[in-house]
Amino acid sequence: MTVSSAPGKVYLFGEHAVVYGEPAVPCAIERRARVTVESRDDDRLRVEARDLTLDGFTVEYSSGASDAPDVNVPTPLVEAAMGYVDGAVEQARDVADAPDAGFDMVVESDIPLGAGLGSSAAVVVAAIDAAARELDCDLTPEEVADRAYRVEHEVQDGQASRADTFCSAMGGAVRVEGDDCARIEDVPNLPLVVGYDGGAGDTGELVAGVRALRDEYAFAADTVEAIGDVVREGEDALAEDDVSAVGKLMNFDHGLLSALGVSSRSLDAMVWAAREAGALGAKLTGAGGGGCIVALDETPATETALSYTPGCESAFRAELDREGVRAE
Numbered sequence: 628m629t630v631s632s633a634p635g636k637v638y639l640f641g642e643h644a645v646v647y648g649e650p651a652v653p654c655a656i657e658r659r660a661r662v663t664v665e666s667r668d669d670d671r672l673r674v675e676a677r678d679l680t681l682d683g684f685t686v687e688y689s690s691g692a693s694d695a696p697d698v699n700v701p702t703p704l705v706e707a708a709m710g711y712v713d714g715a716v717e718q719a720r721d722v723a724d725a726p727d728a729g730f731d732m733v734v735e736s737d738i739p740l741g742a743g744l745g746s747s748a749a750v751v752v753a754a755i756d757a758a759a760r761e762l763d764c765d766l767t768p769e770e771v772a773d774r775a776y777r778v779e780h781e782v783q784d785g786q787a788s789r790a791d792t793f794c795s796a797m798g799g800a801v802r803v804e805g806d807d808c809a810r811i812e813d814v815p816n817l818p819l820v821v822g823y824d825g826g827a828g829d830t831g832e833l834v835a836g837v838r839a840l841r842d843e844y845a846f847a848a849d850t851v852e853a854i855g856d857v858v859r860e861g862e863d864a865l866a867e868d869d870v871s872a873v874g875k876l877m878n879f880d881h882g883l884l885s886a887l888g889v890s891s892r893s894l895d896a897m898v899w900a901a902r903e904a905g906a907l908g909a910k911l912t913g914a915g916g917g918g919c920i921v922a923l924d925e926t927p928a929t930e931t932a933l934s935y936t937p938g939c940e941s942a943f944r945a946e947l948d949r950e951g952v953r954a955e
């Protein structure tokens with residue numbers, strides 16, 4: 628039996644624009660997905676995803692066969708989850724040159740689903756690492772990141788950046804621009820606060836919406852480029868330990884993301900509650916549409932204000948996780 632875990636993330640800057648080659652800076656946070664893998668005697672795959680409903684569910688199907696999974700959760704959710712886990716298993720079989728390897732897998736996660744904290748990337752990264760190790764193949768975090776990116780790219784219909792998967796595999800704060808991925812060492816201590824509206828957004832759909840706007844209007848394409856400019860300024864602010872400038876640039880980034888149509892009433896309400904409570908900055912994180920915001924505040928004021936904000940289901944402090952994928 629092999630167990631791996633990998634962290635979720637928040638974006639300080641640059642989601643969406645990163646899909647079109649602008650830079651982005653995500654930070655891993657101390658909330659993880661854990662995947663347990665055990666080899667089977669046959670080529671089947673049995674997946675238990677405990678977080679997909681309150682009760683969890685079990686799906687059992689043969690690799691490559693068309694058996695309908697035996698489950699009681701909405702089909703699109705199951706299809707997406709199967710896409711991620713299937714994709715991860717394919718990568719591990721490829722690494723180990725074991726096309727017929729079968730597994731029993733259990734997926735557990737502290738990361739809310741579809742809420743902008745990178746649950747999909749964490750599940751794929753942990754699943755590839757655990758399944759490959761179960762087949763006696765140790766991958767470097769960089770190799771896991773690259774293979775996990777291929778899976779996200781496929782599930783998101785060919786529109787994904789390397790940002791979420793690289794960040795989850797490596798941990799810490801990272802910078803991604805196209806195929807260039809690097810860790811940022813010496814990030815200042817960032818007092819991250821997350822607000823969660825209890826909802827979710829469909830990453831594939833939101834990315835497609837931004838792409839359509841960008842194709843239709845030159846000013847939407849300019850908005851995407853402007854996000855790139857905000858990120859570059861943000862990187863300078865991080866290098867100078869200027870946390871209040873980081874906050875100001877997060878606010879600007881949120882405005883541009885909102886113009887691109889990926890915010891929502893509850894995300895905006897949480898962003899304004901954080902700002903009014905004295906946060907240095909606040910923005911949505913991840914694909915948007917619903918889910919989470921991230922704010923900077925070293926005092927408890929933002930967390931308290933969010934907990935009283937209608938539309939906010941929970942608020943919590945998030946610590947930077949310097950460790951990426953790891954064996955448990």
Ligand SMILES: Nc1ncnc2c1ncn2[C@@H]1O[C@H](COP(=O)(O)OP(=O)(O)OP(=O)(O)O)[C@@H](O)[C@H]1O
Pocket residue numbers: 660676677678679704706707708709711734735736739740741742743744745746747748750791828829830831912913914915
């Ligand atoms: N614990 C889990 N068990 C099984 N599948 C999961 C789990 N967590 C996430 N997933 C899969 O990931 C999907 C959510 O991925 P999606 O990219 O839409 O959101 P996210 O990664 O949480 O947020 P973002 O990409 O905006 O940071 C779920 O619908 C499901 O298919």
Ligand SMILES: C[C@@](O)(CCO)CC(=O)[O-]
Pocket residue numbers: 641642643644645646743745786787788789790791830834912913914
């Ligand atoms: C919206 C997006 O930029 C981040 C989702 O967490 C999509 C991606 O980078 O693949």
Ligand SMILES: [Mg+2]
Pocket residue numbers: 745746747748791830
């Ligand atoms: Mg995702």
